[in-house]
């Protein structure tokens with residue numbers, strides 16, 4: 001395999017930001033629109049995808065107009081009732097038109113900028129490749145083959161809601177990232193948001209500024 005075969009082909013990949021949750025631990029706020037370091041969280045989630053994918057989708061169940069500024073298309077869950085991230089992934093897979101979909105959560109503002117390159121290079125023959133930070137798997141940071149959409153639809157119809165259990169039914173590769181857990185930190189509470197913002201302000205990493 002030559003080195004160029006490891007470059008992710010942009011036209012084959014859709015970016016999908018999952019922002020369809022209820023944000024209960026943040027008092028019901030629409031988490032993707034919560035400010036982090038002066039910009040909405042969705043802007044940070046977008047940074048490692050922008051310019052690297054054929055189309056950028058945001059899966060959101062509230063405030064579609066606000067999200068539209070950060071995406072090519074906003075896609076709501078195909079079934080109502082906040083049924084969890086697997087429903088968001090299925091909704092994105094169904095809406096995508098490329099063979100692969102790169103999924104990221106809206107509430108992890110420090111993902112590696114070369115996330116796609118590394119998942120692509122590390123996926124091997126797997127149909128699903130997820131990030132592993134050396135301690136934990138991050139199932140919602142995933143490169144997934146779009147042709148699994150029908151299977152996922154059937155699994156959801158049969159009541160499946162657990163991401164790992166559905167992944168385990170397919171060829172699933174875990175791609176190690178040596179940055180450590182900080183790069184995949186996700187914000188569930190206002191306190192976590194404040195702490196991560198303070199660490200960032202302390203200067204441990206600069207996040208590139210980007211406008212919609």
Ligand SMILES: Nc1nc2c(ncn2[C@@H]2O[C@H](COP(=O)(O)OP(=O)(O)OP(=O)(O)O)[C@@H](O)[C@H]2O)c(=O)[nH]1
Pocket residue numbers: 018019020021022023024025026031059060077081082083084085087088089104105106107140188
């Ligand atoms: N489409 C969709 N995405 C969801 C749903 N629930 C969670 N997510 C997404 O999955 C990722 C992880 O979500 P969590 O932090 O576990 O859930 P949350 O709803 O955002 O927050 P909590 O209500 O506090 O659990 C985030 O990117 C969410 O936007 C859902 O019902 N539908």
